[in-house]
Amino acid sequence: MTVHLPRDLDEALELRADHPEATPIAGGTDLCVHWPQRIADAPGDWLDLSGVSEIRSHQWTDDELVLGAGTTYWDVIRDPRIRRELPLLVHAARQVGAVQIQARGTWGGNVVNASPAADGVPVLMAYDAVVALRSRDGAARVPLSEFYLGYKEMRLAPDQLLTGIHIPRRTYDFEWFEKVGSRSAQAITKVGAAVTCRAAEWRVVANSVAPTVCRCPSVEALLADEHPVSGPADLKSALDQDVSPIDDIRSTARYRGEVLARLLYWGLRNECPSFT
Numbered sequence: 001m002t003v004h005l006p007r008d009l010d011e012a013l014e015l016r017a018d019h020p021e022a023t024p025i026a027g028g029t030d031l032c033v034h035w036p037q038r039i040a041d042a043p044g045d046w047l048d049l050s051g052v053s054e055i056r057s058h059q060w061t062d063d064e065l066v067l068g069a070g071t072t073y074w075d076v077i078r079d080p081r082i083r084r085e086l087p088l089l090v091h092a093a094r095q096v097g098a099v100q101i102q103a104r105g106t107w108g109g110n111v112v113n114a115s116p117a118a119d120g121v122p123v124l125m126a127y128d129a130v131v132a133l134r135s136r137d138g139a140a141r142v143p144l145s146e147f148y149l150g151y152k153e154m155r156l157a158p159d160q161l162l163t164g165i166h167i168p169r170r171t172y173d174f175e176w177f178e179k180v181g182s183r184s185a186q187a188i189t190k191v192g193a194a195v196t197c198r199a200a201e202w203r204v205v206a207n208s209v210a211p212t213v214c215r216c217p218s219v220e221a222l223l224a225d226e227h228p229v230s231g232p233a234d235l236k237s238a239l240d241q242d243v244s245p246i247d248d249i250r251s252t253a254r255y256r257g258e259v260l261a262r263l264l265y266w267g268l269r270n271e272c273p274s275f276t
């Protein structure tokens with residue numbers, strides 16, 4: 001097994017191009033869960049991104065917050081400006097694992113791990129985040145809502161790395177995120193949702209109810225039309241067009257569908273002043 005240890009981004013991109021079979025590793029909190037078995041099954045090479053300082057912090061511009069792919073949850077939790085301007089990032093970060101995972105796990109790892117249950121991805125999508133991809137040959141940007149193609153499939157070429165996540169700085173009328181798990185902490189999401197609204201433009205994003213974290217366009221249209229929503233059932237009819245929950249070890253499809261509708265209704269009715 002070879003572990004490549006690039007000292008900067010250029011070197012990382014060279015190594016990525018020359019060794020596309022090597023697995024990038026950032027915090028390792030997803031990859032190491034399967035560690036003994038992974039090594040036994042596929043003793044491949046690794047591209048350790050922990051020394052690539054260009055992607056390890058976050059920066060503000062006039063229009064955006066740019067999270068380097070290696071920004072950890074803890075970096076976000078401890079930044080009071082993020083808490084003020086983009087509070088859902090902090091809210092989601094606090095719900096990822098426990099403090100040890102928050103200190104090591106990265107936002108880039110959460111995006112590329114592409115779990116339908118990821119907690120960072122819904123809030124990023126609700127904030128219209130755009131992911132920045134780099135290879136030795138160039139750069140590309142893809143809206144996060146268009147990044148996933150299917151379960152664990154995404155628009156990331158074998159020679160590319162995710163380098164950053166661009167989040168527009170905007171004022172929202174409503175921002176909300178909630179997850180349901182078996183416990184109040186250290187729980188993988190059974191059902192979760194993030195919602196933002198800005199000038200009657202809604203983003204409703206759900207996790208654990210489809211092969212990927214996904215926007216819910218029918219619910220967004222329902223809310224934008226200002227149709228009265230008298231209970232979870234009204235949301236459920238729209239949600240049924242947007243999501244396709246499955247039975248698995250953590251929950252059943254029926255539970256997920258019902259609870260997502262109730263969760264959204266509860267969040268909107270209790271937290272959103274303009275919700276009718």
Ligand SMILES: Cc1cc2nc3c(=O)[nH]c(=O)nc-3n(C[C@H](O)[C@H](O)[C@H](O)COP(=O)(O)OP(=O)(O)OC[C@H]3O[C@@H](n4cnc5c(N)ncnc54)[C@H](O)[C@@H]3O)c2cc1C
Nearest residue numbers: 026027028029030031096097105106109110112118119162
């Ligand atoms: C105990 C425990 C609890 C957890 N709880 C939660 C939870 O509540 N919510 C949640 O969402 N997640 C949870 N996780 C999962 C994990 O912590 C997060 O998904 C985390 O964000 C992964 O980041 P990482 O840097 O550790 O990724 P890694 O494990 O290093 O990598 C994950 C994937 O991303 C790829 N990758 C990483 N960085 C890049 C890059 N820059 N470019 C290209 N590919 C890259 C890797 O090749 C790999 O496929 C938990 C994990 C553990 C072990």
